[in-house]
Each structure stands twice: as C-alpha cells, then as structure tokens.
Amino acid sequence: MNIIYSAAPGATGSAPSATTTATGSGWSFIILLAMLFAMFYFLIILPQRRREKQFKEMVSNMKRGDTVITVGGIVGKVIDIKKDTIKIKTSMTTELEVTKRAIATVLKEKEESKEQQEEKDKE
Template sequence: MRFIYAGVPDSGAQGTAATSGAGAMMQLLIMLLIFFAMMYFLVILPQRRREKEYKQMIESLKKGDVIITTGGIVGKIIDIKKDTIKIKSSNATELEVHKAYIAKVVREKEESKEEDNTSSQ
C-alpha cells in the first residue's frame, strides 16, 4: 500500500508567512511592554514611595520621640548620632540601635493629645 503525502499547495504562501511572523513579533513586543509597565506601576513605584517615606521618617527623628525597633523594643530617643540612636527602654536601660532597625515612630501622648485638640476645634 502506498501513502501519498498531500502537502499544502505553495501558492504564494511565503509572502504571508513573512508578514504574519512580523505581526507576531510586534504583538510579542507590545505584550512585553505592557507587562513591564504593569510591573513598574504595581511593584517598583510603590516600593520607591515606601523607601522615600522611610528615609523621611529616619531624617525627622528627634529627641523625645518614642520608637519601635524591628525587634519589638519600644523606647524613647535620648541621643542621636550619625548612624545610631540611643534609646531608653525602661527606667535604667539604655540601648544603642542602628537607624536602619527602626520600624516605626510613635509620637508622645502629649503631642497626639495636642493634635486631637486642634482637630476637634
């Protein structure tokens, strides 16, 4: 028994193959650009904003601020140096902490009370 291969007739298919290949390449490039734009707006831009806010928080530290470290230690700032701060965490305990390990600044109760009084008036 003989099998006959009946291929696609070659009636000008070469020109359309080149055109469809270029079209597919353009679609791929457009999809990649859309993907990178989404990644920029969903991941990179918010991360930059958080870094900027954190840097501003570290630069605005002053004596008397109450902070929380990444280890969970709560203390009041008593001295600020270039890269470190000294905090008082209890009656007699003083700790020196690197600025990079500050997680959050919690303002003193007196300042928050003043803010509440001004906002309610």
C-alpha cells in the same frame, strides 16, 4: 488522501509564508513586553519608592524624646541620634543602640501626651 500529503516537505501548495507571520508576532511581542514592564513598574517599583521616601522622612524628622518601635518590637524613647544609629532607653537603666534601619515606627512625643490627657479626661 490528498489532504494528508499536502503539508509534506517538498509538496507544492499554498502554505502561509513565514515572513508575514513573523512581522505580526514581533510587534505583538514588543507591545506585550512593554505592557509587562509597565505593570511591573506600577505594581512593584513605584510603591517601593514611596515606602522608602516615607521611611527616610520619618527617620529624618525623628528627634530626642520621641518614642520608637523597632522591627523587633522593642519600644523605647530616643536619647541620642548619630549618623547611622540612635540610642534608645527601654526601661529605667537599659539603653540600646540600634541602626536607623531597624526603626519601624516613630511615635511623636506630642501624640503620646495628647493620648495621656485624653485618658485623664475620661477618668
């Protein structure tokens, strides 16, 4: 019966003090929080910055005559480049003006000519 009442309020006994457990758990919480932030940074923030850097480089190296693919799947050849938009020609008479953020892939003019030459060589 003594075991049941040993943790009762006002009971005298050797109970663990709150100050010894609070300091240990405080440091472990800070370390856990730092590890969580490091994982978040290396798994989410750093790859996103790399993708943005690659995109900016791709768009800045784009020039007239390059073939582009938009995020909507439209394929066209670059006719004119402005500050925030580009004008692409999708067929013989259709011209579209899209924002630079809508470009998914830039296919260089040289790469296409190499592919066409390889196809001609195979025939």
